[in-house]
Amino acid sequence: MTPMKVALLFPPQGHFTQPYLSLPSLTAYLRTHGHEVEQFDENIEAYDHFLSEAYLRRALEKIDARARMAELDAKSELVFSDMERYQVLSEIAVAGDEVAGSIEEAKRVIRSKEDFYDYERYLWAGRTIEQGLRIVSTAFAPTKLTAHGFIMRFRVERTDEIIAALDCEDENPFVDFFREHTMPRLKAADPDLIGISLTFASQVIPVLTLCRQIKAWKPDVHITVGGGLLAYTAEKLSKREELWGLIDSLVLLEGERPLLQLTEHVAGERDLADVTNIIYRDDAGEVRVTPQEKPLDISTLPTPDFDGLPLDRYFSPELVLPLAATRGCYWGKCVFCTLYTVIGPGYRGRSIEQTIEDMRSLQEKHGANSFYLAIEDLPPEMARAFPRAILDAGLNVNWWCDARLEHKVFDEEVCRDLAASGCKRIAYGYESASKRVLARMCKGIDPEESMKLIRRTHDAGISVTLYAMIGFPTETREEAMETLETILANRDSIQEVSARVFYLDERSEIFQRREEFDIDEIYPDPEADLQVYYDFHCKSGMSRAEARQVYLDFTKALRSHFPVFQNTNMLYHELKSHYFLYLVKHGTFEALRDEVLEPNVERVAATGGRPRRGDHVLELPLAFDRSVLDDIVNSIDSATIRPRYQSDLLEDEDRARFDRELPPLARSPSTLLYNARTAEVQCLSPAAADLLERCDGRRSPEEIVSVYPEEVRPQALAALETISKAGLIEAVPPRH
């Protein structure tokens, strides 16, 4: 075997709070076999770069929000597309400079072990990061880069559109990012083989953008792409000529062995035809699929190797490292699931001793005390023995994972042991409260027993997250509402709900057996050569539009009833690890709720003394009422109008229709305020803005409102209190 230099890259866009497991798993495997591996997490690198003061300042210059706002404010009325622009530009015009100036501090707060847990500072930092991403997105409009997604107007289900996105420098922020930041480091590494992860649809355009730049630099270097998404799309993608100018091979299923064999190929020691589990194009131009090897025995794998990743740059104060104790699902019967497509057939596990050793060595090496078990579900034997093993080993760790609602396994003792071993959160696949729907899904769980288990889990001190699915074929509105009502009725024991609408995936069992589920029609997009999800018609149960509406009602109810989803949503927003770390800090959800989320102290109004408008409040007078405009723009749900795969962008055609058909917004002034201490934006009516203006530090509240007719003074005083609670005024002590 000849040692080779391998570069492994995780391209944007994925989550930014912790590293993913793909590169460390592959790196460990290749290093164990004597290869030199450099791993590049270009996802966190990109977020870190975009959310920097210099980058945001350049973006602001490009956007020129004040000038574009002046144009919009000069109009006699705004049509829908104007309103969309107005919403974004007005926020940037009032807050952009401040956001750019404080973005470095916001990242520092999120990464600081002290300031991260100061909830007010945390919320400020989280909001500032969100605002920073809106600035980046606006500079590349209509592209949207958020904490959770990257979408362009180019559809990732259509190869032609993907290819068109690769050079679209005005809308694709990664063209410049890869050229300026990734390529110089990759050139310095000068690898013999380059492996790129493609797990999410949000990575498709960035991956191929990067491949194009690599090929322009070094046409002969072998680029292989592997990951979860390819399990669905590789075969379709491989039919496209354009692909083979950018990529040399596609890896299907697990990457360890194919990647190792590819190192032998680039060393001239193995033919591509003898590399297993790949698709490639041979010298005659024929696309070949090589034989599939049986799944790996994962107990033979080394501990994931995170060395070389920028571990101090994730947006988190502490490392939460992912670990896979198992691959596959021991249940494997749910008809909607496509897991076997992604990681191959069969269910395999490492021994409990190995997982304990993985945790111990990563704790020693990186000081990581928190782990996310990146497994599909906690198998019964592991649920029973793993907690004891952690305690017996004297490991002081915190962890969380997904699990099936196995009511016979998770008895009181198991739940207690899990909590004692540091398990702070379990995410259960609940899906539905309806026995009939669960039976049709082949979930193999009983909703009533499930709810008892949920209570046991919660009572043991573990935070419970439920996955819920709406619109499973044949599900009625009543059945979906039963799910919502059951969840709400048991909300004392449930801390988070992750709801989604059912998608019909062509790799799922239900797709093959769709007639049995009353699906009589599917609607393929004739131009989408990479399509894997289909819109469909079902003869019974809710229509797709109804299911979406129930989902919207469902999420609205979650927002009003669950503390984690209320106010700012920030903890849920940073789902991967922030909520978990707050749980670790406070011990239990109840403590977190009482000490942080719903403290028993009201935000005190500073209306005593002589209120004075704070210097930290930035103002922008507007010719249109921004709060009315928000109501109109936010009332449009793009997914109801025209469902698009992983995209909430409106189609130009729909936008043009709204421009024609929706009544335009008439002029009516308002004032936009940015509170630089909280990073919150408020919209004030003219009277409220006038009231704030009168808070000059020289008058008492009564004197301030004395200019108004007597009958409106009580409202004015109440408004003053609201303004104060929003942190817009400070009280100057009364003179003595």
Place this chain on the structure above:
Amino acid sequence: MKNDDTRDESAEPKVSQENAAKEANEDPKQPQRYEFKIAPVDPKNNFDFEDVADK
């Protein structure tokens, strides 16, 4: 209704933002003159739960 592409910009009233705000506020006939409205503007409340669940 004309759409944005065909709009004749020269026909639009050219009023500065500050003046526009002031004019409306000082008009005693404004029915909302004493409406003290303070509304948080928070586009992230519109995030889709599904986006969060995917990664």
